[in-house]
Each structure stands twice: as structure tokens, then as C-alpha cells.
Amino acid sequence: MKFSVVGIMYNEGKRLEECLSQFKDYTDDIVIFDTESTDNTSQIAFKFTKKVWEVPYVGYTSSYDCQAWLKAKYDWCFCACGDERYYDILDWVRDLSEDIKETMVAFERREIVDGVEQPFTKRGYHWRLINRHTAWTYELLDAPLFSSNDTLYSDKVFSHIKNSEEMQIDINHRREAEKTLVYKYRFTSMEPFVSHREGYKPK
Numbered sequence: 001m002k003f004s005v006v007g008i009m010y011n012e013g014k015r016l017e018e019c020l021s022q023f024k025d026y027t028d029d030i031v032i033f034d035t036e037s038t039d040n041t042s043q044i045a046f047k048f049t050k051k052v053w054e055v056p057y058v059g060y061t062s063s064y065d066c067q068a069w070l071k072a073k074y075d076w077c078f079c080a081c082g083d084e085r086y087y088d089i090l091d092w093v094r095d096l097s098e099d100i101k102e103t104m105v106a107f108e109r110r111e112i113v114d115g116v117e118q119p120f121t122k123r124g125y126h127w128r129l130i131n132r133h134t135a136w137t138y139e140l141l142d143a144p145l146f147s148s149n150d151t152l153y154s155d156k157v158f159s160h161i162k163n164s165e166e167m168q169i170d171i172n173h174r175r176e177a178e179k180t181l182v183y184k185y186r187f188t189s190m191e192p193f194v195s196h197r198e199g200y201k202p203k
Helices: 013-021 041-046 061-070 090-094 164-185
Strands: 003-009 030-035 052-055 076-080 104-113 125-131 135-137 144-146 151-162
Touching: 003 013, 003 041, 003 061, 013 041, 030 041, 030 061, 041 052, 052 061, 061 076, 125 151
Parallel strands: 003 030, 003 076, 030 052, 104 151
Antiparallel strands: 076 125, 104 125, 135 144
16 A cells, blocks of 8 residues: 555654654655644654644644645555554555555554553554545544544554653643534534544535
């Protein structure tokens, strides 16, 4: 499969080089949105690609998913995070057919906090590969909405590596983003906050 790598980054300078280095043998297209980082995130990104955009920080990086997908070269986009390692899944992705009927591919994520792998029960499936023509996210919500709800679940596993403080920051940002989204749309018919509902289709 030919795919673009798309990453929305904030202050990932200390680990971005290792993250992007994972893809050197797998793609020739990397798109990075830097959300007002105060470190060297952009400088590191420019080592790997000319497709780097600096955009305002709005509280949660996934707010820019859809815009970043539009900058991609290929229909399939691998959504990369600076704190994740994909060594165990990239060969599988490369060998995947571009003609699969699903619109998204999800993988299990291994949680490593403070250097310790968390119990298997804490794993969950996380989407990382999407077809940009059939999937999109809704503003602040880190959950895709699809023209169909077909998802391919892979048995491959990638790693999410953080320390305790970073994990809590992520949790707080997600809570604030979800509160904002629900408050903004709760009195309308748009209902993005029920995007996990079975069969939901964008109008």
C-alpha cells in the first residue's frame, strides 16, 4: 500500500526524529502540522519533509486531522503521533492492498507508562490508517466519522510511550475538548458528540 504519513505535533522535538525515522523505507510523503510548538519540533520535521505547516494551537492537536489529510499525496494516510512507535506494524501496512473495502484500519495499542508496559486489559483499538476520501473527524472530537462504518481490525500492535505527567495532560486536554464540543453543538441537530453511534453517516 502507498500511504502518506500525517502528524499533528506539539512540542515533540525530543522524540519526533525517532518517530519519523520509522517511515523512511515506507513512504515518500510526510505531512506535519506544528501547533505553535515552543521547542524545535518544526526544525526536526523539516529534516524529513518540506510539507510542514505552522498552525495555531487550539487545545487538542486532532482538531487539525481533516485539514492535514487534504495536504497528503496518497489516498491512504497513516496518522502518526510523536509518542508512538510503529515498528511492529509497518511491514504489514506496506503489504496491505490499497483496494480493501474498509475505510479505516485500527490496531491494538500497547501502553508503556514510565517505562513499564501496562496490563493487557488496558489495551484498546486505535485507528491509525484512514482513507481520506471516506473518513473525516469532527472539529475537536478525536473520533472519525465515516461515509460507511467499515473498519479493518488488525492483530498487529504498536506502542504508546509516555510518562505519568504526560498521560495526565493528555487526559485533561481530551476532557476539555469533549466538553467544548458538546456545549457547542448540544442544542443543534448536528450531534457530532454521538459519532460513535452505529451506522452514523455525515449528512
